[in-house]
Amino acid sequence: RELDKRGLVRSDPFLLMHGDVVTNADVKGALEAHRARKKKDNAAIMTMLFKRVGGWDYTEGDNNEGDSAAGPATPYVRSSPLRPVSDDLVVGLDPTDAHGTRVLLYDSTPRKPSLSLPTSFFASHSRIDLRSDLLDCGIDVCSPDVLARFSDEFDYQDVRRHFVANSCAEEEEGLQNRIYAHVLGEGEYAARVHDFGTYGAVSRDLLRRWCYPVVPDNLPSGYEKRYRYQLTAGGRRFVYRETKGGGGSAG
Known part of the structure; x- marks a missing residue:
């Protein structure tokens, strides 16, 4: 609402992204698709980016260590480590x-x-496909109408839970604000760091180079003044070695 009031956003469309997103995704395709839709349908005001990470896996666990007298096995739920616990x-x-x-x-x-x-x-x-295998990347392509809608609806406090959910559920044709999905392709990575669990998962993915070129040995310009990482062969594995201040290396 404050952005709309001050008129700070002048781009159409503009990118709305959470500050905890780690990504190497090329959003050019999503931007072009959004522009094309908006020309044909003025109600197409938003495009959300998703990534396939797999659905929930309900597995019959064995917490009784083979003791049948202890009762039936306890089922447990397993999902992608990139999902926060509350997702x-x-x-x-x-x-x-x-x-x-x-x-x-x-x-x-x-x-x-x-x-x-x-x-x-x-x-x-x-x-209508109901999918639980998609991760919300926290990246949206938005038209300025999104800001205006938030200004009009004073009870909206959260983009996802209020604006997106209510816009999708609107039945009356003339009042609908249409939201579209763009699913990232192979080789594109995007995830949010919600908590310690997702922090660990994203960190492991960076070390495994799933988010290339966002990797430890290719940090943005300016970091090399303090430290730098080099990927070197260590036995049968590759390891990162840290170089500080242009001097020696530490394992």
Whole structure:
């Protein structure tokens, strides 16, 4: 609301990105697709970026160490380490929309036992995919209409839980603000550092070079004045060695 009031954002479209995002994604394709949609449909005001990370895996655990008298095995849930503990995101998508993959449902409520979709959606959309294998990258391509909508709706406090969820659920055609999805391709990486768990997962991915060229031995200009990492062979593995102040190296 403050950005809209001061008129600081003048780009159309503009990128809205969380400060804890680590990415090597090329958003040029998402920007071009958003511009093309906006020319044909003025209500297409936002494009969200997602990454495939796999869904939830419910596994029958064995916490009884073979003791059948202790009762049945306890099931446990396993998901991508890039997901925060509170992430129960389910996204409803219509891949048959004329302008792209439209988002019809965005629900990230933790431990919610059920989902709701307007019945009118099943009449107006020939296909709706419910997906739990997508990670919200925290990167959005937005039109200035997003800022204006926030200024009009004073009860909106969160972009995802309020603005996105309510915009997707709007049934009346004239009031709809359409949101679309852009799924990152192979080799593109994007994740948010929500907590210590995701911090560890993202750090491991950086060391494994999944986010190249964002890797320890290719830090942005200016870092080399203090320290630098070099990738060297160490036995059968590659290791990073730190060089400080242009001097010797430390393991």
